[in-house]
């Protein structure tokens with residue numbers, strides 16, 4: 166406890182006060198005792214002088230001085246006092262401690278002088294005769310001869326010392342005991358007063374260091390009790406508030422981390438307050454080392470974003486920008502200040518991945534360009550032939566049928582293109598998908614072969630069809646599957662010279678149904694193999710167009726295979742032929 170300043174401030178002044186008070190009482194008491202003891206001794210000397218007066222009276226005459234001296238010696242021994250008899254003229258007549266004949270005249274002694282005038286006198290001083298501190302008492306007495314005498318009784322001060330020392334000792338011990346007792350009481354009192362305060366201080370200290378579970382647990386009465394209760398309820402409120410704040414923060418962080426949008430909040434000096442994993446992923450910084458506390462430019466490397474944040478901070482106006490590619494991604498970033506009204510406290514950056522949107526936008530532009538290009542060629546041909554016919558060729562029996570046939574061919578081409586585009590768009594929109602049923606691929610393949618057989622026959626091509634026995638069923642749309650196989654057969658017929666042969670087959674392989682269309686046609690160069698499934702991709706554009714191709718047939722096949730959770734592939738050799746394969750999961 167003594168190490169506590171509050172306790173020391175309470176205990177030490179009281180202790181000092183008690184020491185001073187008890188010490189003062191001791192000193193005053195000792196003085197009083199000393200005085201009263203001396204007074205008592207003087208009064209005893211007086212009584213003894215009176216007694217001695219009676220005993221010596223008969224001998225108080227000059228002619229009995231020898232007897233008087235003897236008696237004085239005897240009585241002095243008995244009462245342990247120095248007894249001196251002095252004549253009226255100051256001559257010492259008798260003394261029990263010195264030879265009266267050698268003693269000087271005593272008339273000038275203060276106690277004798279006083280007694281001469283008042284009848285009795287007293288003094289304390291060193292004796293010239295015995296050279297010792299003495300207390301004297303003198304009575305003036307009448308002798309039997311009618312003369313006057315001074316009867317002096319005195320005591321050695323050193324004889325009084327043991328008594329006085331005992332007194333002082335008693336007083337000293339009492340003072341010491343009083344101080345000790347009071348100090349102990351004072352200690353207990355100070356401790357009782359200081360302990361709750363010290364406990365409350367250490368409680369407040371624990372609160373300051375974040376220990377919100379501790380309580381004072383004090384049920385004292387009075388102000389300390391009120392203070393303790395107030396501190397306890399303050400700790401309760403603080404605990405609730407902090408728990409709530411933590412929960413809110415955890416909730417916000419959980420929401421932020423589950424967002425696919427990246428979020429970064431900064432203060433007005435662009436120091437990051439918080440950010441989520443999506444922001445780290447999108448902007449390419451490590452989510453493990455939290456960027457909180459770092460400056461925005463230390464984490465975000467995109468110059469357009471940093472420039473925009475500066476502008477938003479100075480103007481207070483929200484900005485939206487598309488940046489990229491950052492780490493191969495395009496981002497849509499919205500930068501605004503918070504709170505939206507009043508004094509800005511910082512910035513919020515919300516970013517989402519627009520790579521897909523940008524890619525679709527590019528694809529859309531490319532697609533529109535391709536479609537326009539595909540449409541323009543037959544349309545300008547039709548327009549050209551129509552103008553030629555209008556300018557007179559219509560009456561030329563030789564040219565008119567040829568031109569009309571060409572116009573018809575280009576219209577067919579346009580029709581093919583529009584049909585293929587419609588098919589593609591239907592395949593890409595899920596609501597346009599037909600119902601998926603259990604289908605027998607053998608039956609579907611057979612139907613497609615029969616449908617294309619006349620076209621093959623026109624080119625003197627032979628189509629063989631091999632369907633493995635007990636082929637498993639597959640889940641899908643027979644109508645779409647037939648279209649896919651028909652596209653492959655159509656290509657095989659188109660790109661195989663007259664007299665060539667085409668084989669269509671269906672078999673089971675590792676839980677899959679495999680459909681293959683093989684031809685002995687012109688084949689596809691290795692460099693083009695990976696691209697033939699792209700929209701509008703053609704190895705030989707004019708040749709394909711000549712054949713009425715649109716460049717969309719194989720991408721339709723690929724789409725159909727994908728919506729059936731299958732795949733399509735090709736192997737080919739220029740001049741030898743090609744094999745297209747559709748692979749679908751089998752039903753078991």
Ligand code: ADP
Pocket residue numbers: 656657658660661684686687688689697702703704705709710713714715716717718719720743
């Ligand atoms: P197209 O309408 O031009 O046939 P596709 O998408 O069906 O368009 O085919 C894309 C290109 O792949 C064709 O232009 C052609 O060059 C090539 N191709 C497709 N099938 C064959 C095949 N069986 N033999 C050789 N080349 C083929």
